[in-house]
Amino acid sequence: MAVLEIHNLTKYYKAHLALDDVSLKLRSGEIVAVIGRSGAGKTTLLRCVNRMIEPSSGRIEFEGVDIRRLGRSALREYRTHIGMIFQHFNLVPRQTVMENVLNGRLGHKSTLAGIAGIYSADEHSMARSVLEQLDLADQAEKRCDQLSGGQKQRVGIARALVQEPRLILCDEPIASLDPRSAKAIMDYLFRISRKMDISILINLHQVDVAIKYADRIVGIREGCVVFDGDPKNLKKRKVAEIYGCDVDDIHFEDSTGGDAMFN
Amino acid sequence: MWATVAALAAITAYGLFTLDSNGVNIPDAIGETLRNFRTIFLHPESRRLSAGAAAWELLLTVAQAILITLFSGLVSLGLGLLGARNLAPKPLTQAIKAVIAVVRAIPSILWVLIFAVAAGLGSTAAVLGLSMHSIGYLTKAYAESFESLDYGVVEALQAVGANWWQIVFQAVLPSSSTYLLSWTFLRFEMNFTNVVAMGAAAGAAGIGFDLFMASSLYFDLGELGLITYFVLAFAILLEIVAIRVKAVLKER
Amino acid sequence: MSVDILTERKRKSLRLFGLLVVLAAASIVVTQYDIGKGFTSLVKAFVWGLSNFYPSGASLSKLPDILKKLWETFLISIASTVSASPFALFLAFMGSRTTRAHGALTAAARGIGSFFRNMPLVAWAMILMLAFSQSSLTGFLALFLGSFGFLVRAFMEVLDEVDPGLIEALKAAGAPYYSIIFRVVLPASAPQIVSWLLFMIETNIRDATLVGFLTGTGIGFAFDVYYKSFNYHAASLVVIVTVVLVIALETGSNAIRRVIL
Ligand SMILES: Nc1ncnc2c1ncn2[C@@H]1O[C@H](COP(=O)(O)OP(=O)(O)OP(=O)(O)O)[C@@H](O)[C@H]1O
Numbered sequence: 001m002a003v004l005e006i007h008n009l010t011k012y013y014k015a016h017l018a019l020d021d022v023s024l025k026l027r028s029g030e031i032v033a034v035i036g037r038s039g040a041g042k043t044t045l046l047r048c049v050n051r052m053i054e055p056s057s058g059r060i061e062f063e064g065v066d067i068r069r070l071g072r073s074a075l076r077e078y079r080t081h082i083g084m085i086f087q088h089f090n091l092v093p094r095q096t097v098m099e100n101v102l103n104g105r106l107g108h109k110s111t112l113a114g115i116a117g118i119y120s121a122d123e124h125s126m127a128r129s130v131l132e133q134l135d136l137a138d139q140a141e142k143r144c145d146q147l148s149g150g151q152k153q154r155v156g157i158a159r160a161l162v163q164e165p166r167l168i169l170c171d172e173p174i175a176s177l178d179p180r181s182a183k184a185i186m187d188y189l190f191r192i193s194r195k196m197d198i199s200i201l202i203n204l205h206q207v208d209v210a211i212k213y214a215d216r217i218v219g220i221r222e223g224c225v226v227f228d229g230d231p232k233n234l235k236k237r238k239v240a241e242i243y244g245c246d247v248d249d250i251h252f253e254d255s256t257g258g259d260a261m262f263n
Numbered sequence: 264m265w266a267t268v269a270a271l272a273a274i275t276a277y278g279l280f281t282l283d284s285n286g287v288n289i290p291d292a293i294g295e296t297l298r299n300f301r302t303i304f305l306h307p308e309s310r311r312l313s314a315g316a317a318a319w320e321l322l323l324t325v326a327q328a329i330l331i332t333l334f335s336g337l338v339s340l341g342l343g344l345l346g347a348r349n350l351a352p353k354p355l356t357q358a359i360k361a362v363i364a365v366v367r368a369i370p371s372i373l374w375v376l377i378f379a380v381a382a383g384l385g386s387t388a389a390v391l392g393l394s395m396h397s398i399g400y401l402t403k404a405y406a407e408s409f410e411s412l413d414y415g416v417v418e419a420l421q422a423v424g425a426n427w428w429q430i431v432f433q434a435v436l437p438s439s440s441t442y443l444l445s446w447t448f449l450r451f452e453m454n455f456t457n458v459v460a461m462g463a464a465a466g467a468a469g470i471g472f473d474l475f476m477a478s479s480l481y482f483d484l485g486e487l488g489l490i491t492y493f494v495l496a497f498a499i500l501l502e503i504v505a506i507r508v509k510a511v512l513k514e515r
Numbered sequence: 516m517s518v519d520i521l522t523e524r525k526r527k528s529l530r531l532f533g534l535l536v537v538l539a540a541a542s543i544v545v546t547q548y549d550i551g552k553g554f555t556s557l558v559k560a561f562v563w564g565l566s567n568f569y570p571s572g573a574s575l576s577k578l579p580d581i582l583k584k585l586w587e588t589f590l591i592s593i594a595s596t597v598s599a600s601p602f603a604l605f606l607a608f609m610g611s612r613t614t615r616a617h618g619a620l621t622a623a624a625r626g627i628g629s630f631f632r633n634m635p636l637v638a639w640a641m642i643l644m645l646a647f648s649q650s651s652l653t654g655f656l657a658l659f660l661g662s663f664g665f666l667v668r669a670f671m672e673v674l675d676e677v678d679p680g681l682i683e684a685l686k687a688a689g690a691p692y693y694s695i696i697f698r699v700v701l702p703a704s705a706p707q708i709v710s711w712l713l714f715m716i717e718t719n720i721r722d723a724t725l726v727g728f729l730t731g732t733g734i735g736f737a738f739d740v741y742y743k744s745f746n747y748h749a750a751s752l753v754v755i756v757t758v759v760l761v762i763a764l765e766t767g768s769n770a771i772r773r774v775i776l
């Protein structure tokens with residue numbers, strides 16, 4: 001069953017066409033990686049899905065509901081079902097790990113409880129078990145500005161998970177991390193997706209990582225989808241087309257291997 | 264830049280040249296002032312006003328400054344949130360910023376006198392009038408603190424489905440509290456000086472009024488000295504505290 | 516565990532909040548502040564302001580007079596700032612960490628700066644008035660002394676920010692103290708210094724109103740005259756021209772800052 005269906009999505013920034021008639025489907029529990037060179041429109045696509053950016057035209061259906069029609073409060077309710085993970089983590093630096101994770105529950109709470117930061121025992125135990133899964137249990141009381149980048153990103157994932165999302169959007173989640181932490185983060189995301197049946201739409205810069213983890217790859221060039229298919233079918237020539245460069249400049253092996261760190 | 268400096272220098276020269284000294288013999292006046300300084304700073308005395316009474320008047324002044332700071336801080340917090348570009352719709356922020364700029368541009372003495380028409384000269388008018396100016400200042404400072412926040416944090420909570428109030432209380436305020444506190448404390452120092460000034464200029468209760476009486480009514484240099492020392496001591500104390508507070512806040 | 520941490524944080528916020536409430540309550544008690552009267556006055560003042568405090572046709576005839584006073588205030592604000600700045604700069608050089616000459620001088624410079632900065636403007640005005648009587652000169656001198664104190668502190672911070680590496684490089688090359696200051700430190704910090712000058716001028720316009728009120732000069736005096744003779748239409752005109760001047764200055768300074776910083 002498709003969790004997310006995007007039909008003919010187009011986005012203009014003033015006169016600039018950033019997304020041109022993009023259509024895309026995401027099945028339950030599927031990991032779809034979006035690749036493309038800088039400025040291709042990856043971030044725009046991702047943010048249109050939870051309407052952090054308003055699309056110009058097209059349909060976006062989440063579990064059969066046309067999300068472009070949602071009003072303000074319905075939009076908030078809708079967003080609670082979708083986790084989002086950022087390149088720069090976007091944690092509140094002066095709050096503790098636990099507080100930042102619990103922030104993920106805000107959409108489920110009344111305004112007043114959210115303002116006062118009052119969470120139920122269930123929410124606490126949920127946050128704790130999520131932290132355990134991400135091997136952060138011993139960091140719960142630390143302030144987030146004292147964490148390493150990899151730890152911060154895991155807090156970001158934990159925040160998304162306590163939302164109990166059915167879809168997680170990741171915008172270059174490993175772009176600011178060293179290779180080891182990056183691999184760890186990708187492994188966590190992969191495991192979560194498989195175990196909890198959560199779909200993941202992920203923007204990546206590293207083709208080899210996309211090939212290793214994704215069930216499907218979508219290549220975008222200048223706002224248009226130029227590839228949508230199994231990683232196995234992504235050939236060097238296609239990658240060169242997506243990135244607009246010579247085949248000789250592509251340094252990875254089709255479907256067979258890549259960076260040693262990720263094998 | 265040098266054009267600016269040259270222009271300023273030219274205006275200054277013109278200003279000094281046309282300065283009206285009202286027929287005062289300047290060397291004599293300078294001599295007299297220096298002699299006055301000597302009396303004021305070397306022979307402070309308490310005649311009408313005992314040291315205890317002066318301390319009480321100082322406390323009265325501080326209390327008014329606290330009232331002004333708290334009241335204006337509370338109002339400014341609301342206005343600052345609504346005036347921050349990243350937290351409120353653009354027309355609203357622009358309206359608030361424009362109004363606040365005007366409020367700030369009106370000198371505090373004029374605010375106080377305007378309120379004095381309704382409340383009479385005295386502390387009520389002084390507190391209200393100084394609060395206006397304080398609101399003008401703090402709203403700008405708060406709004407700019409909010410605007411300098413990492414917007415990603417706000418976006419992250421939007422993406423979670425949190426509403427405006429929740430974002431304000433869980434992300435905006437925790438992240439900016441140190442800035443807010445140090446701006447507020449800075450303003451408290453300014454409010455203290457302003458209350459002293461309004462005591463002298465607009466009859467607000469407190470040490471400023473005694474300052475005015477000592478100099479303009481009694482011509483009592485010794486008492487003027489005593490009062491000056493009290494005010495100076497407290498102002499320097501505040502400055503030291505402010506430096507400490509800043510250092511502590513920086514660590515956190 | 517984490518539950519305790521959360522309540523601990525909340526407890527901290529509550530404690531701060533409680534402290535503020537106590538402070539407010541204590542201040543209200545000490546000043547015997549009548550909150551009811553405060554609020555009714557606030558409302559009354561706004562109602563009164565809307566119905567009386569606006570310029571009328573007749574008050575416009577006072578405009579030339581008012582503008583003349585405003586011009587006086589404008590001149591004094593700039594003159595006091597600019598003429599205080601060389602003295603302030605000198606003291607700042609002695610007090611700054613990057614440029615200081617001797618330890619004792621530094622301490623003295625900082626002490627003098629602190630004294631002038633914390634001495635209230637009204638106290639200067641009151642003291643000066645004893646000898647200089649009510650005149651523009653008194654206003655100028657009071658603002659001069661006040662600006663001096665503020666600028667010492669501001670300039671000192673600017674000089675502290677100058678990269679010590681610059682100075683070291685020239686020292687290593689054997690350059691003498693004064694040439695380092697004039698060739699390196701001043702050029703490096705000049706934009707910030709000018710920016711503070713502009714800020715001081717803006718502040719002085721407002722303070723000049725207060726000082727003018729006390730010393731019977733400038734725009735503050737003009738307001739006082741109309742105010743005391745219940746000519747609120749003219750008084751409101753004073754407020755309006757002041758606002759226009761202050762905002763124009765602010766806008767102008769910001770434009771200059773954008774160019775030089
Ligand atoms: N807020 C905006 N206003 C105007 N143009 C924008 C805006 N955001 C993005 N664009 C433009 O839209 C196009 C797509 O941008 P987008 O951020 O989606 O690219 P991206 O694929 O995420 O790039 P990167 O890999 O560098 O993150 C770019 O040409 C960009 O300049």
Ligand SMILES: [Mg+2]
Pocket residue numbers: 042043044171
């Ligand atoms: Mg991007």
